[in-house]
Amino acid sequence: MAQSGLSYSIGKRPAALALICLLACLSSAHAHGQSLDYQKLEGMFDEPVTSSATGKPERVSDTAATMDIITQDDIRRSGARDLATLLRLLPGIETYRGHNGSEPFSIGSLLLNGREIYLAAFGQNFLDTIPVELEEIRQIEVVRGPQSGLYGFNSGDGVINIITVDPARDDLDYVRARGGSEALRDGAASLTVQPADGFGVRLTAATDHEHETGFTAPRGAGVQAMNPERRIFSANASAYLPDHSHATLEVSHSDVSLPLTVPEVTLRLNARLQEDAVKADYTVDTAVGRIGALFSYNAMMVPEAQTAPNSRISLNDHTLDGRLNDLVRLTSDDDVRAEFEARNEAVHSASSPEPVSTLMLAGSAMWDHRFSSSLSMVNAVRYYHGDIEQSGPALVNGDFTYHPHGVADNSSLIYKLDSDDTLRGSFARGLALPSELNVAQLGLTSTSIKGQSLAAGPSLSTWTNTEARVTYDHQFRDEGVSARLSLYEQQSDSLTALTPLPILASVLPTCNPPTARTLKTCRTLAAGNGLSGTARGAEIEFEHKSTSGPTWGLNYSIAYLQPHATADTLLLVPDIGHDQTVQKANLHAGYGWEQWNADVRLLYTSPTPTLTLDTLGALPKVAVENSQTIVTISPRIGWQPVEYLSVEASAENLWPYRINALEKEGSLYYLTVRVSY
Amino acid sequence: MLACLLGPVCGGATTLKDVKIGIHVIDFVTNAPAGRAGIGIVYDPRIKESAEDAQLILDSLSSPALHLAPGLKPQLIDVRDLDDTANLRVVMVADHMKSFYDSLAEFGRRTRTLVLSSDLDCARSGKCTVSVASAPRVEVIVSSQQAQASGIQFSEAFRMMVTEY
Numbered sequence: 001m002a003q004s005g006l007s008y009s010i011g012k013r014p015a016a017l018a019l020i021c022l023l024a025c026l027s028s029a030h031a032h033g034q035s036l037d038y039q040k041l042e043g044m045f046d047e048p049v050t051s052s053a054t055g056k057p058e059r060v061s062d063t064a065a066t067m068d069i070i071t072q073d074d075i076r077r078s079g080a081r082d083l084a085t086l087l088r089l090l091p092g093i094e095t096y097r098g099h100n101g102s103e104p105f106s107i108g109s110l111l112l113n114g115r116e117i118y119l120a121a122f123g124q125n126f127l128d129t130i131p132v133e134l135e136e137i138r139q140i141e142v143v144r145g146p147q148s149g150l151y152g153f154n155s156g157d158g159v160i161n162i163i164t165v166d167p168a169r170d171d172l173d174y175v176r177a178r179g180g181s182e183a184l185r186d187g188a189a190s191l192t193v194q195p196a197d198g199f200g201v202r203l204t205a206a207t208d209h210e211h212e213t214g215f216t217a218p219r220g221a222g223v224q225a226m227n228p229e230r231r232i233f234s235a236n237a238s239a240y241l242p243d244h245s246h247a248t249l250e251v252s253h254s255d256v257s258l259p260l261t262v263p264e265v266t267l268r269l270n271a272r273l274q275e276d277a278v279k280a281d282y283t284v285d286t287a288v289g290r291i292g293a294l295f296s297y298n299a300m301m302v303p304e305a306q307t308a309p310n311s312r313i314s315l316n317d318h319t320l321d322g323r324l325n326d327l328v329r330l331t332s333d334d335d336v337r338a339e340f341e342a343r344n345e346a347v348h349s350a351s352s353p354e355p356v357s358t359l360m361l362a363g364s365a366m367w368d369h370r371f372s373s374s375l376s377m378v379n380a381v382r383y384y385h386g387d388i389e390q391s392g393p394a395l396v397n398g399d400f401t402y403h404p405h406g407v408a409d410n411s412s413l414i415y416k417l418d419s420d421d422t423l424r425g426s427f428a429r430g431l432a433l434p435s436e437l438n439v440a441q442l443g444l445t446s447t448s449i450k451g452q453s454l455a456a457g458p459s460l461s462t463w464t465n466t467e468a469r470v471t472y473d474h475q476f477r478d479e480g481v482s483a484r485l486s487l488y489e490q491q492s493d494s495l496t497a498l499t500p501l502p503i504l505a506s507v508l509p510t511c512n513p514p515t516a517r518t519l520k521t522c523r524t525l526a527a528g529n530g531l532s533g534t535a536r537g538a539e540i541e542f543e544h545k546s547t548s549g550p551t552w553g554l555n556y557s558i559a560y561l562q563p564h565a566t567a568d569t570l571l572l573v574p575d576i577g578h579d580q581t582v583q584k585a586n587l588h589a590g591y592g593w594e595q596w597n598a599d600v601r602l603l604y605t606s607p608t609p610t611l612t613l614d615t616l617g618a619l620p621k622v623a624v625e626n627s628q629t630i631v632t633i634s635p636r637i638g639w640q641p642v643e644y645l646s647v648e649a650s651a652e653n654l655w656p657y658r659i660n661a662l663e664k665e666g667s668l669y670y671l672t673v674r675v676s677y
Numbered sequence: 678m679l680a681c682l683l684g685p686v687c688g689g690a691t692t693l694k695d696v697k698i699g700i701h702v703i704d705f706v707t708n709a710p711a712g713r714a715g716i717g718i719v720y721d722p723r724i725k726e727s728a729e730d731a732q733l734i735l736d737s738l739s740s741p742a743l744h745l746a747p748g749l750k751p752q753l754i755d756v757r758d759l760d761d762t763a764n765l766r767v768v769m770v771a772d773h774m775k776s777f778y779d780s781l782a783e784f785g786r787r788t789r790t791l792v793l794s795s796d797l798d799c800a801r802s803g804k805c806t807v808s809v810a811s812a813p814r815v816e817v818i819v820s821s822q823q824a825q826a827s828g829i830q831f832s833e834a835f836r837m838m839v840t841e842y
Contacts, residue, residue, distance in 0.1 A: 036834060044701035045815045045838065046694065057834045061814070244707045244832060285707065290833035327833065332821060332841035373840065419813045477813070 037240070038138055039169040052141040052161040054378050055150060055337045055366055056327050064368075064378045064412035065147075066424055066471040066486055070140040072165075073547065077590060077599050079636035079650045080134065081178075081186075081670075083127045087160070088603060089586055090142060091539040091557035109147075109154040111161045113250065115279045115296045116321070118154060129275045129300070131234040131252035133188045133206050135174055135674075136164045145467045145488070146430025148408030149380035152341060152362050156408070156430030156465045167192050167200035168238035173677050180670025183211040186230075198240035207231045212259045226270040229257040245284035252277045274301040289328030296321045315349040337366040354392035356400075360433075361385050374416040381409045386433065404462050406431050424471040432463045466491045484541040493532040533563035546592065551599075553588040561609065580626075582608050600635040630657050648672040695811045696737040699793055700745065702807050702817065703767055705835035708828070710789060713766040716751040719759060719781065720771035730772040759784055770794040770805065778804035786826045801842050818842060 036057050041049045045059050048071060053063035060069055068090050080086045087093050110117045110125045112132055117125050140162050147155040165172050175189045188206035195201075208230040234252035241247065256273045279296040300317040325339035345358040364382035371377065384405060391399040412426035469488040476483065537559030544552050561580045583606040590599035607626035636650040652668040703709075716738065720731035731753055737743060738751040745751075754762055756777050768790055770781060775796070782804040785792040792805045800808035800818040806829060810816040817839040819831065 040701055040704050041834070041838065044698055044817070046698075046811075047815070049838070056837050059838060062838075285833045290837075327837070329833065329836050329841075335837055 037169065037246070038163065038166060048139055050139075050141050050161075052143050052159060053150075054368055054380070055325065055339070056335055056368060061422065062376070062414070064376060064414040064424060065410075065426060066144040066469060068142040068144075070142070072138060073545070075134050075137060075140075076638075077551070077597065079599060079601070079634060079648070079652075081652075082134075083130065083140075083162075085652075086134075086140065087142075089555075089588075089601070091541055091555040091584065091586070092144070092537070092559075093142070094584070094605070094608065109151065109159050111159065113164055113248070113279065114161065114281065114294060115250070115277065115298070116154065118298075118319070126256070126258075126273055128228075128230055128256045128258060129254045129273050130162070131204075131232045131254045131275070131277065132162060132164060133176075133190070133204055133232075135176065135188070136172065136190060136202075136204060138163045138165045138170075144486070145426055145469050145490075146408070146428040146465050147410060148430040148432070149364065149382050149410035149428060150366060152364065152382055152384065152408075154432055156432035156463060164236065165202075166238050167202035167236050168194065168198055168240055169200070171200075172202060174674055175677075176672065176674045178670055178672040181668055182666070183209065183227075184668065184670050185209050199238070201235065201237045204234045204236075205232070226257055226259040228259060229255075231255045243284065245282065247283075248279075248281045250277070250279040272303055274303060275299065289326045292323075292325045292327070294321075294323045315347060317348075318346045320344045333370040335368040337368075339364045354390050356388065356390045358386060358388045360387075376414050378412045379410070381407060383407050384431075404433055406462050420475040420477060422473040424469075424473075426467070426469045428467050430465040430467070432465070464493045479544070480546065481542060481544045483543075484539070486539040488535075488537055488539075490535045491532075492535075533561060535562070536560045547597075548592040551588075551590040551592065554586070556583070556585045558583045563609075578609075580609055582606055595640050596638065597640075598635070598637040600633065603630070603632045603634075605630040628658065631655055632657070644676045646672075646674045648674075696734065696743060698809045698811055698815060698817070699769065699795075700738075700743065702793060702809065702835075703749075703791065705832045706791060706829055707832050708830045709766060713764050714748045714750050715762070715765040716749055717754040717759070717762060717765045717768045718751060718771060719754050719756050719768050719774065719777075721756050721774060721777070724773045727771045727773040734769060734771065756780075765790050767791040767793055770796075770799065775799075778802070781805070782823060785823065789828045791827070791829055792823070803842070816840070 036049065036051055038049060041057065048060045048069045049057055050060055050063065050067070050069070051057045053065040053067055060067065070086055070089070074089075075086060078086060078089060080089075110127075110130075112130055117130055140160065143159040143161075145158060147159045151159055171192050171194060172190050173192055176187060178184065178186045186206070186208035188204065190202055190204040192200055192202040208228070210228045212227045232252065232254040234250065237249045239247045252275070254273075254275045258271050258273065275298065277296065277298045279294070281292070281294045283290060283292040285291075296319075298317075298319045298321075300319075302315050321341070321343045323339060323341045325337060327335065327337045329335050339362075341360075341362045341364075343358075343360040343362075345360075346355050347358075348355045362382055362384035364380065366378065366380040368378045369376065386402075386404045388402040388404070389400065391401075408429055408431045410426070410428040412424065412428075415423045415425075417423060467488055467490045469486060471484060471486040474483045475481075537557060539555065539557040541555040542553065543555075544550070559582050561582060563578070583604075585602075585604045587602040588599065590597065592598075605627075607629055609626055632652070633654045634650070634652050635654070636648060638646060638648040640646040649671050650669070652670075653665055654667055656664060656666045658664045718731045718734050718738075720727045722728050735751055735753055738745055749766070754768075756774065759768075759781075765788070768781065768785065770777075770792065772795075774781070774794075778799055781792050784790065785806060791807065792799075794800065794805040794808045795810060796805070797808045797810055797816065797818055799805035800820040800823070803820045803822045806820055806823045806827060808816075808818045819836070819839050819841045821841045824831070
C-alpha cells in the first residue's frame with residue numbers, strides 16, 4: 001500500500017498529510033503532452049495511449065514505467081462521484097478521508113491535461129477545486145514512483161495526469177442531475193460545439209451541494225456552520241490545424257467551500273477556495289522534431305478560512321508556468337526529448353507582511369532506446385534551480401532567500417518476455433521542494449505577537465525519494481484477465497512535516513509568544529526537516545473487464561514502513577520510530593445484462609499511521625497515531641433504457657466509520673439521471 | 678491485403694476492428710496528395726485466396742460501422758491493371774501477392790502512393806510502406822526506406838509508436 005506519500009504536504013490537514021507521506025510514503029508533479037490525438041491512436045492500437053510515462057506518446061503496454069489507467073468505462077462502472085473515490089480503487093494509493101473531494105492523496109503531483117494543480121503555499125492539491133467533471137475524463141493516468149527526472153518540481157513520488165476528452169474529436173453533450181440523502185444535490189452539463197472539422201469547443205458547468213453531517217463534536221464558538229459547496233465552469237477548445245499542428249486552450253473557474261478538520265485535533269477549519277486558470281498548449285511537427293509549448297496561469301485564492309474566533313487566514317497564490325520541449329526520433333531505435341521550464345509563483349498572505357516569490361528554472365532530457373523488439377530502456381535527468389525570496393522592511397527576521405537546486409533522475413527498463421508477459425524495472429530518485437509555507441513567513445505559523453515568526457526558514461532542504469521497483473504483468477488472454485505483481489523499496493529523506501495555522505500558538509503556551517529561549521523549540525514544532533524512512537511493499541492486481549456479463553477486480557497492497565527521525569525532529573515526533581505494516585484491499589464484482597448493469601465494491605484499509613497533534617490532553621502532544629480499520633461497501637445499479645438516457649442508484653459507505661475525534665463518515669444514498677443529447 | 682487480419686489464411690476471423698487499423702494509418706500521413714480519394718484493393722484474380730481476401734476487405738471498408746471518411750472510395754483492382762488506375766491515395770495489398778511485391782513497391786515510389794499490407798515481412802523487406810497485424814497484439818511496421826522513396830511523411834506521434842525499419 002501507500003508506497004507513495006504526500007511528500008511534504010500540509011495544509012488543512014497538516015499533520016495528516018505529512019503522515020500519509022511520512023510513513024505511508026516513505027514511498028510527487030508535472031506531466032505532459034496532452035496534444036495527442038487520443039481517439040485516433042487508441043482506435044488504431046486498440047489500447048489506451050499515454051505520454052505521461054516519458055513525455056513521448058506510447059501505448060500503455062509499451063511504457064517502461066509502472067502505471068495504471070482509469071478509463072471512462074471504469075469511471076462509469078465505479079459509481080464514484082469524485083476523484084478521491086476513483087483513486088482509492090488503485091492499490092497503494094491512500095486518500096485521506098473527509099468530505100467529498102476534499103481529500104489529499106498519497107501520490108505526488110496531480111495534473112489536468114498537463115497543467116499542474118497545485119497550491120504552492122501549502123504544497124498541496126485540493127481535489128475539489130479541479131475544474132473537471134467525471135463525464136469529461138477520457139482517462140486518469142497514474143505513474144508510480146519518483147518521476148522528477150521527467151516531470152520536475154513536485155513529482156518526487158509519482159504523477160497523476162487527468163486527460164479529458166478532446167472537444168475537436170468527442171462530441172460530449174449531457175445533462176446530469178443527482179439527488180440523495182443529506183440534502184445531496186448536484187448538477188452538471190456539458191455542451192460541445194464543433195463548427196468545423198478538427199475544431200471544437202466544450203463548455204461545462206457544475207454545482208454540488210451537500211449538508212455538512214460528518215462532525216460529531218460541537219464547533220468552536222464563532223465558527224459558523226459550513227456546508228460543502230462546489231461550483232465550477234470550464235471552457236475547452238481544441239483545433240487540429242491544416243499544417244498538422246494542434247492547439248488547445250482551457251479556461252476555468254472554481255469556487256469551493258470546504259468544512260474540514262485537522263485530524264485528531266479539536267480543530268475545525270472552514271475554508272473557501274477559488275481558482276481561476278488558463279492553459280494554452282501548442283504542438284507542431286517540424287524538421288527538428290515534435291515541438292511543444294505550454295503556458296499556464298493559475299490563481300488560487302483562499303478568501304476566507306476560519307479555525308476559531310479571530311483565527312482567520314487568507315492568501316492568494318499566483319503561478320505562471322511556461323514549458324518548451326522538443327521530441328525527436330533520432331534513429332528507428334532512439335527517441336530523445338529535451339525540455340526547458342520556467343515557473344514563477346507568488347504567494348500573498350493577509351497575515352504576512354510581504355509576499356513570497358519563487359522562480360524555478362529547470363532543464364531536462366529523456367532518452368528512450370530500443371535494444372530489440374522486446375527490450376527497451378528509458379533514462380531521464382532533470383536539473384532545477386530555484387530562487388525563493390521574501391524581502392521587505394516589515395519582515396521580522398530580515399530578508400529571506402533560499403536557493404534550492406538539484407538533480408533528479410529516472411531509469412527504467414521494459415522486457416517483453418512474450419506477448420502475454422512483461423517485466424519492468426525502474427530506479428529513480430525524486431525531489432520535492434518545501435512549500436512557501438515551510439520556508440518563509442506567510443504568517444500562518446506565527447503568532448505575530450512581539451514580532452516572532454515560527455517560519456522555519458532556509459534550514460529546510462529538498463525532500464528526496466529514492467525507489468527501486470520491479471513489476472511483472474501477465475495476460476490470461478483466454479480468460480480475459482490481466483494480472484500484475486509489483487515490488488518496491490523506497491527511501492525518503494529530509495521529509496518535511498509542518499503544523500500550519502496558528503495551532504501551536506493557540507495550544508502551546510511557550511509559543512505564545514515564543515521567547516528567545518523557546519523560539520527554536522517552537523520553530524522545530526512548526527516545521528521539522530529530518531523525518532525519513534524506508535518502505536518495502538508489494539502490490540497485486542487481478543482484473544477482468546467487460547461491459548456485458550461478469551466483470552470483476554481484486555487488488556491488494558502491503559507495505560512495511562520503517563520511519564526514522566533525526567535529532568531535529570525528535571521534538572516534533574518523539575515516538576516516530578515504530579515499524580508498521582499497512583495493508584489495503586479492493587474487491588469489485590459486477591454484472592451487465594441488456595439495459596442493466598450492477599456493481600458492488602468493497603474496500604479494506606488497515607490502521608494507517610497519521611501524524612497528529614493531540615490537544616485533548618492536559619499537554620498538547622504531537623504523535624504518530626493509527627487511524628482505525630476501515631471497511632466500506634458501495635453498491636450501485638444502472639439502467640440505460642435508451643442510448644441517451646441512464647439512471648443509476650448508488651450507495652456509499654454502507655458501514656459508517658469514524659475518521660477522527662471530530663469527524664465520521666456516514667452512509668449516503670443517491671439517484672443519478674444522465675441525459676445525453 | 679490484410680490476409681492475416683481478414684482472411685482465413687492466418688486462421689483469424691475478419692473483424693471491422695482489424696480493418697480499422699489499416700484505415701487509421703492513413704490518418705497519420707501528413708502530406709497526402711490533394712485530390713486523391715481512392716483506396717485500391719490490389720489482388721490477383723487468378724488466385725482464389727487473393728480474390729476472396731480482396732472481397733472481404735472491400736466488404737469491410739464498405740461497412741457503415743467503419744465510419745470511412747466520406748471522400749475515400751474503395752475499389753478492387755487487378756494487379757495487372759494497376760498502372761491504368763489513377764487517383765489512388767493508398768493501395769491495400771490482398772493475400773497471396775508476394776510475387777508482386779517488387780512491382781508494388783515500384784508503383785508506390787513512382788506514384789507516391791502508400792502501400793499497405795498485412796504481411797509484416799512486406800514492410801520489413803522495404804517493399805510495402807506499412808504493414809499491420811492485429812493478433813495477438815496490434816503491430817504497425819513502417820519501412821522508412823519505402824516511405825522516404827515514396828515521399829510519404831507520417832506524424833511524429835505516429836512514428837514514435839510504431840516500429841520503423
